[in-house]
Amino acid sequence: MLQVENLVAGYPSGGRVLKGATFDVAKGEVVALLGRNGMGKTTLMRALAGQLATQGGSFRLDGRELGNCPSYVIANEGIGYVPQGREIFKDFTVEENLLMGVLGKPRLPNRLPPDIYDFFPVLGERRRQKAGTMSGGQQQQLAIMRCLVGQPKLLLLDEPSEGIQPSIVDEIGRTLQAIARSTGLTILVVEQNLDFVEALAGRALFMENGVIADRADRIGQLRERPELVHRYLSI
Numbered sequence: 203m204l205q206v207e208n209l210v211a212g213y214p215s216g217g218r219v220l221k222g223a224t225f226d227v228a229k230g231e232v233v234a235l236l237g238r239n240g241m242g243k244t245t246l247m248r249a250l251a252g253q254l255a256t257q258g259g260s261f262r263l264d265g266r267e268l269g270n271c272p273s274y275v276i277a278n279e280g281i282g283y284v285p286q287g288r289e290i291f292k293d294f295t296v297e298e299n300l301l302m303g304v305l306g307k308p309r310l311p312n313r314l315p316p317d318i319y320d321f322f323p324v325l326g327e328r329r330r331q332k333a334g335t336m337s338g339g340q341q342q343q344l345a346i347m348r349c350l351v352g353q354p355k356l357l358l359l360d361e362p363s364e365g366i367q368p369s370i371v372d373e374i375g376r377t378l379q380a381i382a383r384s385t386g387l388t389i390l391v392v393e394q395n396l397d398f399v400e401a402l403a404g405r406a407l408f409m410e411n412g413v414i415a416d417r418a419d420r421i422g423q424l425r426e427r428p429e430l431v432h433r434y435l436s437i
């Protein structure tokens with residue numbers, strides 16, 4: 203479903219960060235993108251979400267070239283992005299944040315689906331609470347649901363477990379897995395938490411210096427081949 207070929211991107215001040223990333227993700231897969239700090243994982247996510255211009259190569263979703271399309275076109279084509287740090291609207295309520303996920307989407311009604319709170323019930327309990335007053339884990343659940351109400355085909359998650367207490371990390375992992383299994387949602391997730399990765403992903407890509415340098419075609423290889431983890435994650 204996602205085909206990325208020799209993708210190049212970077213920042214005006216910092217030069218090229220992505221230096222020719224190439225990989226595919228099939229429909230319904232959950233793929234982890236792993237690598238040390240500064241290797242270009244967030245840059246790749248931002249390029250795929252249309253938040254950063256690409257300088258070379260291409261990426262296609264279901265055969266349609268999306269490189270350098272505006273972010274709203276990419277979102278309407280079905281790529282949803284939950285950035286590192288979540289970027290929810292802290293002064294809006296939970297429900298108002300979720301509505302932001304459907305407003306402006308031409309394919310969707312301008313209201314929330316009735317089962318929206320089934321996935322993370324705490325969001326239903328706190329639907330009228332200002333989002334900024336919730337815990338980091340609850341804000342992450344909100345950021346994920348705000349993206350999912352837009353009905354993406356491909357969900358890009360950047361470090362969803364960062365700074366979140368372990369019980370909520372587990373809940374997020376279980377819920378994402380259940381959603382992926384029941385809807386065929388495809389997920390590309392950047393993560394440092396290997397327990398979370400092992401519970402959620404089917405395979406992993408390793409990024410080094412702006413390219414996909416290696417891969418674990420089964421997630422079990424993270425344990426079977428410790429040299430991969432040592433080399434690409436320094437642990």
Ligand SMILES: Nc1ncnc2c1ncn2[C@@H]1O[C@H](COP(=O)(O)OP(=O)(O)OP(=O)(O)O)[C@@H](O)[C@H]1O
Binds near residue numbers: 240242
């Ligand atoms: N807005 C920016 N302007 C200039 N350089 C940037 C910007 N954002 C990131 N970079 C640089 O791009 C490189 C890759 O950063 P990126 O955030 O993609 O890495 P990462 O693999 O996601 O690591 P991390 O886990 O630290 O987020 C780093 O050298 C970083 O300093």
